Amino acid sequence: MKKAKLTDSEYLVKTGKILRTKQMTKLEKYFEIALPGGENLEHEPGQFVMVSVPGVGEAPISISSSPTKRGSFELVVRKAGKVTGVLHTLETSDTVGIRGPFGKGFPTQILEGNDLIFVAGGLGIVPLRSLINFVIDNRRDFGKVDILLGCKTPQDMLFGEEVDEWSKRLDVNFSCTVDRADPEWKGNVGLITSLIPGVTLDPERTFGVVVGPPIMYKFVIIELLKKNIPERQILVSLERHMKCGVGKCGHCQIQNYYCCKDGPVFTYDQIKDKKEAL
Amino acid sequence: MKPRVAFFDFTCCEGCQLQMANFGEALLDILNLVDVVTFREVMSERSEDYDIAIIEGSITTDHDVERVKKIREKAKVVIAYGSCATIGGINGMKNKFDLEEIKKYVYKDGAKHFSTIPTRAVHQVIKVDYFINNCPVYPPEVIKVLKAALQGIPYEVPDYAVCVECKLNENICMYDKGITCLGPVTKAGCNSWCINNGNICYGCRGMVSNPAKNGQMDILQKYKIPLDWVVNKVDMYNKPRELEEEKPKK
Amino acid sequence: MRYLLLKKANFDDFISSLAQIEKVVAPVSRGYNSFSFAEVKSGKEITLKYIPTVLPPKKYFMPQREKLTEFNKAENSVEAILEYEKMVIFGVHTCDLAGIQCLNIVFSDKPKDINYLVRKNKLVIIGLECNDYCDQYASCKVVDNHLPNGGYDLFFTELDDSFIVHVNTGLGEEIVEKTRLFIPNDQEHLNKLEAIRARKREIFKEEVNVKHKDLVTLFNDKAFESKVWEDLDKRCVACGNCTAVCPTCYCFDILDNINLDLNTGDRTRRWDSCQTEPFAKVAGGENFRKTRGMRQRHRYFRKFRYPAERYSRYFCTGCGRCTRTCMAKISLKETVNALAAEQKYKK
Known part of the structure; x- marks a missing residue:
């Protein structure tokens, strides 16, 4: 058996240095990561990276920061398995392996000039934040912006301070709901779908961007369709088991799509007839 | 400081510990990583101060229950080691019988001096962190699990059939040779060790968690194999699976 | 030459x-x-x-x-x-x-x-x-x-x-x-x-009741809902034999292995099978192809429809291995014929 070194393998990792961490909830931990020499990740909002710990393995993680943030990028990791469990033990100045960015992100060129309604449920805010902050940083390039957030309880709200900032902005409309409130909660109580009927929008020039747990999509999409937003203007980001990130290993396949390569962002139009998609 | 490892044996033949003693070179590498403080088969010293408890054998008496609970209290990590510890193993065959009757059958007049309870796997009594299945343990898997334990990461026993690995080894299916094999319902992870060596799978790794009941029945019918005959074969190693509801909550 | x-x-x-x-x-x-x-x-x-x-x-x-x-x-x-x-x-x-x-x-x-x-x-x-x-x-x-x-x-x-x-x-x-x-x-x-x-x-005659060019259209959206998959759901035992022996199945898993020095090691890919239960399960526990029938359907569509759309080629080579090796005697020819019959396809 002969052995050769490869310089152009898709499986080569870059060393990411952890600049900052924050335990956000019991299950979610935030990481700010820099590549060697401050190289920019050059991702599109909505893309993901494969994060690895040598000897443990790799996991696909959504990029949570906007590409307008230079010099470093941000991830939020939910503790759910072997790799993410070990990632939770890492702290500032530890290193991780980074491959990517991978996949098709949100089509910012197509969104330019249009009105946007963002709908994020639970962890959906993690990938969607990359687009929301991109839009806020390029605010005049987009039309009216509505942000609708939902989560189980007020304690589960990620990026609380930043979400507060969004809610105070005059150039975006913000609303938020929780399934179960606590005495301090001043916002809405109920499912995220209940926020949609109250939004006024021009369906011809509005794009709905929906990210959340699988169960949420169906119901939110019904509400957006009721508002007459065309199917091809509704964008979703899907979660699948991923191993390679480059459209080969088969784990993430949704009928003829590889979620990692053809997605994770899809238009509703693309996936509505794919039985295993939603 | 290196983690301190202690071996304990309950009801078993101690063949799995012997397997460890037979590791050869890999054993030296392992001894670079851990201090073995108790290992009855290879050393006379013993210590009550340990981090990792490797437990061989199944739990078959009230005294066993007390003893294994004490081990759990002391150990940071508990590894169930071998079929008897992970699934109850062949000691579980006694669960088929009335315990008093079987005791008399074995010990005759001496029966009154012995207490006995239905055979249980270790995880049916205490929380287990790692499972090393197989009878005897499969050395490459032992090393894999030890490395996972030392890295502090979980090890998952594959939850699909032995057939998956067997086909990759290009073995000729036992059913095609007219022989009944428990590969289709047994958890993989042994690299189809027995079939590679011309034997059948006896189900010593425990059953897959979601066996295809319908499909398996079809296969038995197709090959004209009576169901109770196969159940008997499965029970040789797997009888204590029926006690699974007794699993502690923790 | x-x-x-x-x-x-x-x-x-x-x-x-x-x-x-x-x-x-x-x-x-x-x-x-x-x-x-x-x-x-x-x-x-x-x-x-x-x-x-x-x-x-x-x-x-x-x-x-x-x-x-x-x-x-x-x-x-x-x-x-x-x-x-x-x-x-x-x-x-x-x-x-x-x-x-x-x-x-x-x-x-x-x-x-x-x-x-x-x-x-x-x-x-x-x-x-x-x-x-x-x-x-x-x-x-x-x-x-x-x-x-x-x-x-x-x-x-x-x-x-x-x-x-x-x-x-x-x-x-x-x-x-x-x-x-x-x-x-x-x-x-x-x-x-x-x-x-x-x-x-x-x-050598077409071995199924379907013409070469029509195989892809047989695996249409309606076929996705076919009773054929319910039947396979009952019969398949998810042993993964069909995918292991298939000359065009290329799915893999990627695993890390550390050596006994706990310092050096490798990342290795290894054949995987879409027929096993954990294959499409995400870390949160959701399984996108829960049943054996769904997984068998996926296998067939991956041979006759998806690659035909992506690469203009069937990923079934006709070697017959999946049928030959199947413990449950699930037959590729029978499955294709059953779909054709259900759709009242005429050659």
């Missing part, structure tokens, strides 16, 4: 002289009418009339376990690597040549898989014609793989006392040069070859 002749009397010498230059693998008998590709030193070890091997030659192109990177934690280093072995694969049937072509397409699709693409060019492929059907499970005609469609360096067709050999590439010419056993053929041999092909066109 050109045709040459190898006398059958010289076949043993051919293999043994080849084996002195390079590792040679070829179909050998394992008993119970089973065969596998394995290393041979002489022609006597080879079974020339064989039904498809348990595993296809895919195992040389895409090893069951393949290291992708090696790491050293203390030095904080990671290197991407390729492990390969030069080899001559003798006796590849046309169905398996088609299987290799499918893998070539997948792994050269962007982003390219360098490991696969470099390794494949270290392998010499010598094809071998089936002059007749191997058994009742094959369905090579309906997918058009019963006759050679390229993808080899040399191609052997058995005549009476010799093989007529198509030399297709420079690599093939090199073997001809090095072994010095090939002789020029006459027109008579070409006529015999044409007669064999003509006879094959006669005896």
